[in-house]
Amino acid sequence: MHKNSQLEKETMEAIIKQVKDPELLSQIEKVVPFHGFLTSGALIGIQMLNIARRVLDVQEGERIYVTCETKSCMPDPFQILAGATIGNNGLKILNLGKMAVTVNKQAPEGVNNIKGVRILLDPEKTKNYPKLHAWFLNTEKLPHVEIVPILLDAGEKVYSWKLVDIEVPVRRKKRIQCCKNCGEMFIQHDNELLCGGCTE
Numbered sequence: 001m002h003k004n005s006q007l008e009k010e011t012m013e014a015i016i017k018q019v020k021d022p023e024l025l026s027q028i029e030k031v032v033p034f035h036g037f038l039t040s041g042a043l044i045g046i047q048m049l050n051i052a053r054r055v056l057d058v059q060e061g062e063r064i065y066v067t068c069e070t071k072s073c074m075p076d077p078f079q080i081l082a083g084a085t086i087g088n089n090g091l092k093i094l095n096l097g098k099m100a101v102t103v104n105k106q107a108p109e110g111v112n113n114i115k116g117v118r119i120l121l122d123p124e125k126t127k128n129y130p131k132l133h134a135w136f137l138n139t140e141k142l143p144h145v146e147i148v149p150i151l152l153d154a155g156e157k158v159y160s161w162k163l164v165d166i167e168v169p170v171r172r173k174k175r176i177q178c179c180k181n182c183g184e185m186f187i188q189h190d191n192e193l194l195c196g197g198c199t200e
Ligand SMILES: [Zn+2]
Pocket: 179, 180, 181, 182, 183, 184, 194, 195, 196, 197, 198
C-alpha cells in the first residue's frame, strides 16, 4: 500500500484545505479514509466520476456501472462516492494499466444496448503540465504531494471523453457445478467441468 511519511500527510492535508469547491472537498474527505491517502490516481478517479455524472446526467442516488482500466487507486472513488462496488457488480476492473474508465447508467428493462462514456487521462493534454506528464509517463519519480495540486488546478482540462455503446450482458440462470477434480462447488460460465482453480 501507500507509505507516506508524516510530512507528506501534513503537506497533503494543507493542499486539501486549499480546495475551494465544497462538493469536491467533501468527495476528497470521503475518499481519504477509505483509500488511506489522497493519491494522484484517487483524485483522477474523483474527477472522472464527476465528468461521467455530468455527461450522462446521473441523478442523485442513481446507479452507475463502471469499468476501470487499472486496478490501482482509481477504482476506489467509484466505490465510496458512487456505490459502484466489486461486490454489487457496479465495478469491473479490466486491468489494462490504462488511466481510463467507462461509465454507464442502468439500462431500462428489455434494452440491451446503452450509451456510456469512456474517459481517459489524455497525454496530448497532460503535455501542457510537464510535471503531471512526467508522472503519467513515469519518466520522473514524483510524489503525490507534487501531482495532486497540478490535478486540482487543471481540473477537467487533462481529460478526453467520448460516448460509447455498451452492451448490457444478458442475465442467465446461475448453474452450480461440482468440480470433477477438487469436489468443490463453483458457478459454471460455459459447460466446464473443472473449477477455475483446477483449470490452471
Ligand atoms: Zn476444482
